[in-house]
Amino acid sequence: MLVDSLGALDARSRRHEVCVIGSGPAGATIAHALGQAGLSVLLLEAGEESWNEASQAVYEGDFYGGPPLLPMSVSRLRQFGGSSNHWGGWCRPLDPVDLDNKVDGIDAAWPIEPAELERWLEPALRILQLPEFPSPVEFGDSLRQVPFGYSPPVNFATLYGEDFRRSERVDLALGCYVTGFDVEAGRVVHARVRDRDGAERLVAARRFVLCAGGIENSRLLLWANRQSGGRLVPEPAALGRYWMEHPHFTLGHILLEDDFPFEFDSHGAVFIAPTAATIREHRILNCGLRIHPAKEGVARELVTQLACVAPALGEKVFRRLGKRLVCGLLLRASWEQPPRAHNRIVLSDRVDAFGIPRTDLHWYLDDFDRRTPQVAVELLAGELAARGIGRIRLDPWVEGAGGFPPDDEIGGNHHMGGTRMSDDPRRGVVDADCRVHGIGNLYIGGSSVFPSAGFANPTLTIVQLALRLSEHLAASLARDGEQHGTLRIETGRPA
Amino acid sequence: MSLRRWLLGLLVLGMVGFVVLVVAAGLFLRQKNQVEGFGVRAEPLAMAIQPGGELRRAFASAASEAEGLGREPYEAAAAHLLEGFLAYRGDHRARAYYPGEPSGNGREVDAVEGFSRVFPFAAAWLGETNDIVETADGPVSLAEALRDGLVAGTDPAHPEYWGEAGEFDQRIVEASDIALGLWLARERLWPMLDEAQRARVLDWLREASRQQVHQGVWLLYPVLIERVVDSFGGSTGQSTMRVRTAYERFEMQYRGDGWYADVPKGFDYYNAWGMHYALFWIDQIDPQWDRERIRARLAEFAGFYKHLFGPHGVPLMGHSLCYRLAAPAPLLAASLVAPAEVSPGEAMRALDATWSYYVPRGAIDQGRVTQGVCADDPALLDGYSGPASCFWSLRSLIVAYHADRQQAMFEVQREPLPVERGDFSVHAQAPGWRVEGTRADAHVRLLIDANQDNASTPIRRSGWRESLKEWLMQAPRRPDNADALYRRPVYSTAEPLSACEIVR
Numbered sequence: 001m002l003v004d005s006l007g008a009l010d011a012r013s014r015r016h017e018v019c020v021i022g023s024g025p026a027g028a029t030i031a032h033a034l035g036q037a038g039l040s041v042l043l044l045e046a047g048e049e050s051w052n053e054a055s056q057a058v059y060e061g062d063f064y065g066g067p068p069l070l071p072m073s074v075s076r077l078r079q080f081g082g083s084s085n086h087w088g089g090w091c092r093p094l095d096p097v098d099l100d101n102k103v104d105g106i107d108a109a110w111p112i113e114p115a116e117l118e119r120w121l122e123p124a125l126r127i128l129q130l131p132e133f134p135s136p137v138e139f140g141d142s143l144r145q146v147p148f149g150y151s152p153p154v155n156f157a158t159l160y161g162e163d164f165r166r167s168e169r170v171d172l173a174l175g176c177y178v179t180g181f182d183v184e185a186g187r188v189v190h191a192r193v194r195d196r197d198g199a200e201r202l203v204a205a206r207r208f209v210l211c212a213g214g215i216e217n218s219r220l221l222l223w224a225n226r227q228s229g230g231r232l233v234p235e236p237a238a239l240g241r242y243w244m245e246h247p248h249f250t251l252g253h254i255l256l257e258d259d260f261p262f263e264f265d266s267h268g269a270v271f272i273a274p275t276a277a278t279i280r281e282h283r284i285l286n287c288g289l290r291i292h293p294a295k296e297g298v299a300r301e302l303v304t305q306l307a308c309v310a311p312a313l314g315e316k317v318f319r320r321l322g323k324r325l326v327c328g329l330l331l332r333a334s335w336e337q338p339p340r341a342h343n344r345i346v347l348s349d350r351v352d353a354f355g356i357p358r359t360d361l362h363w364y365l366d367d368f369d370r371r372t373p374q375v376a377v378e379l380l381a382g383e384l385a386a387r388g389i390g391r392i393r394l395d396p397w398v399e400g401a402g403g404f405p406p407d408d409e410i411g412g413n414h415h416m417g418g419t420r421m422s423d424d425p426r427r428g429v430v431d432a433d434c435r436v437h438g439i440g441n442l443y444i445g446g447s448s449v450f451p452s453a454g455f456a457n458p459t460l461t462i463v464q465l466a467l468r469l470s471e472h473l474a475a476s477l478a479r480d481g482e483q484h485g486t487l488r489i490e491t492g493r494p495a
Numbered sequence: 496m497s498l499r500r501w502l503l504g505l506l507v508l509g510m511v512g513f514v515v516l517v518v519a520a521g522l523f524l525r526q527k528n529q530v531e532g533f534g535v536r537a538e539p540l541a542m543a544i545q546p547g548g549e550l551r552r553a554f555a556s557a558a559s560e561a562e563g564l565g566r567e568p569y570e571a572a573a574a575h576l577l578e579g580f581l582a583y584r585g586d587h588r589a590r591a592y593y594p595g596e597p598s599g600n601g602r603e604v605d606a607v608e609g610f611s612r613v614f615p616f617a618a619a620w621l622g623e624t625n626d627i628v629e630t631a632d633g634p635v636s637l638a639e640a641l642r643d644g645l646v647a648g649t650d651p652a653h654p655e656y657w658g659e660a661g662e663f664d665q666r667i668v669e670a671s672d673i674a675l676g677l678w679l680a681r682e683r684l685w686p687m688l689d690e691a692q693r694a695r696v697l698d699w700l701r702e703a704s705r706q707q708v709h710q711g712v713w714l715l716y717p718v719l720i721e722r723v724v725d726s727f728g729g730s731t732g733q734s735t736m737r738v739r740t741a742y743e744r745f746e747m748q749y750r751g752d753g754w755y756a757d758v759p760k761g762f763d764y765y766n767a768w769g770m771h772y773a774l775f776w777i778d779q780i781d782p783q784w785d786r787e788r789i790r791a792r793l794a795e796f797a798g799f800y801k802h803l804f805g806p807h808g809v810p811l812m813g814h815s816l817c818y819r820l821a822a823p824a825p826l827l828a829a830s831l832v833a834p835a836e837v838s839p840g841e842a843m844r845a846l847d848a849t850w851s852y853y854v855p856r857g858a859i860d861q862g863r864v865t866q867g868v869c870a871d872d873p874a875l876l877d878g879y880s881g882p883a884s885c886f887w888s889l890r891s892l893i894v895a896y897h898a899d900r901q902q903a904m905f906e907v908q909r910e911p912l913p914v915e916r917g918d919f920s921v922h923a924q925a926p927g928w929r930v931e932g933t934r935a936d937a938h939v940r941l942l943i944d945a946n947q948d949n950a951s952t953p954i955r956r957s958g959w960r961e962s963l964k965e966w967l968m969q970a971p972r973r974p975d976n977a978d979a980l981y982r983r984p985v986y987s988t989a990e991p992l993s994a995c996e997i998v999r
Binding site: 062342346347360362366367 | 707740
């Protein structure tokens with residue numbers, strides 16, 4: 001049910017088994033799944049039912065590095081449902097190779113097997129109202145055409161809001177800003193919560209799951225760890241570090257003949273990616289090349305500047321060859337960034353309205369970030385040329401002339417890493433169960449646990465991991481002797 | 496009119512039109528590409544108090560003396576260069592307009608370098624007691640001159656204000672020298688500034704330290720600047736975190752054996768006079784920063800690197816060769832922090848050998864460090880180097896002066912270099928460098944593993960093509976000698992990149 005304040009909960013002396021912090025895709029999925037399994041859950045959301053300026057202002061932070069990402073107060077939302085209130089719905093599962101080390105010296109391996117994610121793919125697709133993904137189609141020896149799925153997009157506040165309101169097991173409290181944790185003997189005993197009335201309250205639970213987002217998870221843990229004298233994250237070496245985005249840039253323009261073998265999807269795009277063998281052979285990371293029609297003005301520019309210098313003549317020539325030019329296609333890419341310890345979230349000297357340090361985000365692209373799309377696009381150009389079906393004009397930066405263009409999309413608002421998963425506490429914050437190393441009952445959900453990023457948009461993986469974590473929490477509480485039912489995944493909306 | 500005359504007329508008209516077109520295109524290119532102040536060159540000046548000829552003789556006469564040069568030749572070099580600094584500074588405060596080939600950054604940036612690159616050297620020379628520099632116009636207080644420059648350069652209201660550094664701005668590099676000089680002469684200069692002046696100095700440095708920089712050694716400049724600002728109580732948690740990130744990004748370039756890759760070029764002497772030099776100062780300024788790692792790597796690097804030194808100079812290769820006098824800098828630094836690896840006597844012998852080889856061959860003249868390996872040589876000058884860029888050659892002497900404050904370096908008993916002790920062949924895995932020395936002729940060879948199948952490309956001299964391009968573009972156009980500088984299988988002091996004759 002929706003509770004007006006934590007004070008009201010105190011009055012009911014309700015004891016929750018799990019306290020979930022954050023109501024975005026990860027938190028809402030976990031709260032819902034655990035509620036369905038018969039566990040009592042307190043879902044804390046710092047924002048309100050809908051967007052408001054004062055709440056959103058908490059997300060303001062400073063960015064260091066470049067090229068500049070969208071401001072942190074714009075790229076995410078502090079309200080019920082989190083950033084699912086403004087996401088695009090693009091989904092794709094990680095490739096099995098994404099969970100492995102691809103390049104020597106780049107620590108990208110996940111401590112779980114691909115099958116552990118795969119197991120949760122089907123229920124996650126149902127939640128996101130997606131059909132099954134068809135298998136990739138080979139395009140030459142080194143590339144494959146990969147499908148994307150498009151969620152409506154599901155808004156988790158809409159998806160689960162009514163369920164939560166009606167639920168007797170899930171209590172949803174809005175306007176509750178978690179600002180710290182009390183730790184005793186290696187366990188969190190309380191979350192410190194600033195209620196919307198300004199009072200600080202202590203919330204007890206058997207398990208705590210932090211799902212505040214790909215930036216806030218790090219920020220809150222950094223702050224709470226400082227407050228606890230280092231007892232909350234006893235091994236903080238990786239805390240806030242290995243933060244990642246998917247670089248998003250236009251690589252150039254592409255000219256295809258009309259007998260190209262691609263099928264444009266429902267969003268008018270074609271996605272090409274290197275195969276796992278290619279990734280290993282060329283020592284690159286994963287990369288999604290996206291071909292889609294450019295806007296009219298860009299097409300005209302292309303017609304002027306590329307082979308369509310004289311469109312009529314160009315088409316005439318190609319007609320004689322029995323072919324027709326398809327002009328005006330844009331080649332874009334989003335790719336996997338190497339997880340670097342120096343790309344990180346740190347606490348600012350500035351504080352928010354509640355006195356909590358704001359976020360300083362340090363994010364840099366390096367030479368490797370150029371290498372991955374360079375190699376991928378060279379392979380594509382080679383394949384197109386070998387088949388005689390098209391060619392590519394690359395933007396100068398791709399070939400090394402100048403830096404990354406600062407006026408491009410730059411990132412996908414995919415905030416990943418910071419509390420990465422690793423068996424080694426020196427290289428990760430959580431273990432393979434998403435439990436904070438050295439703390440018995442604090443877990444983390446969301447993309448902040450990704451050790452590496454593939455090129456797939458992260459929401460589907462977030463939901464897969466959330467379901468996996470839900471199962472683990474239910475099982476671990478069962479081992480503790482707590483009553484609960486079987487974990488069932490229901491969406492209320494058929495796929 | 497006959498057809499022939501018609502055709503002739505048409506031909507002449509066409510030729511005239513072509514010439515007009517070429518001239519117009521040339522003028523357009525000049526206008527579009529012109530580097531600020533490119534055509535304006537300062538006149539070289541002869542030093543009246545410490546003439547260049549005497550200086551060369553001071554180093555040449557002592558070249559073979561195993562007991563070392565002592566202090567006097569270096570003092571003569573300092574007197575010559577500081578006299579030059581004050582002369583080229585003229586009536587200005589924060590800029591010095593040196594003669595020579597301009598950089599692509601423009602005359603005013605070059606003039607800022609004219610101050611900033613002398614500043615740490617002058618600051619190191621000041622020490623506790625030095626001050627007066629003799630010039631043709633009489634004695635000048637160097638401390639006051641440095642103070643005046645510092646105050647003017649950091650004052651937005653002053654016409655010689657250096658300006659706020661932007662991202663990837665050359666001023667970030669210069670700010671690191673200003674910061675280092677300020678730290679070296681902190682006991683002399685800081686008390687000469689009032690509160691407002693101090694605040695402006697720190698503001699200017701802070702601004703430079705927060706800018707985005709290129710990869711490579713550039714990543715260390717904000718760290719050095721910010722640590723100096725911190726030493727004056729002017730840093731914040733945010734600024735420290737920011738440069739800590741820069742430092743971690745720099746760490747990615749570490750390749751082992753004390754070697755950092757100089758992105759994007761590879762391995763060269765920048766590891767010595769760029770990377771380890773900056774790291775040494777960061778450690779000196781803030782011993783808490785990363786002492787153990789910085790010192791261990793410097794020691795490891797210097798233990799191998801010292802083999803490159805001999806009485807015939809060093810087998811130079813790579814870029815920024817006009818910093819050649821700075822080559823012994825990491826050995827002097829190591830003698831201070833890792834004397835078991837490089838003794839002060841060995842480091843000073845390397846300094847003597849290097850300076851007594853290159854200075855008599857024209858490395859210092861007309862009150863400045865010349866733009867080449869020996870004398871001026873545009874073929875070996877990088878496009879980013881201007882008239883005062885090569886003052887980074889003085890980095891070895893800066894470290895020597897700094898070390899001299901802790902022990903009398905110039906008087907220390909010199910110890911023979913590896914090549915003066917016997918034949919050797921040593922290898923460093925990380926850069927893929929083998930260094931061989933032969934005691935009999937005292938020559939040193941650098942063999943680069945990756946280049947062993949390459950031909951030995953000669954240096955391409957600067958010629959009419961470059962002159963024409965420079966005239967057209969009004970910007971520096973120097974020959975591309977990357978193959979000769981990086982891809983030869985062997986670099987040897989017996990066959991140096993540039994033939995070096997002693998200047999009489």
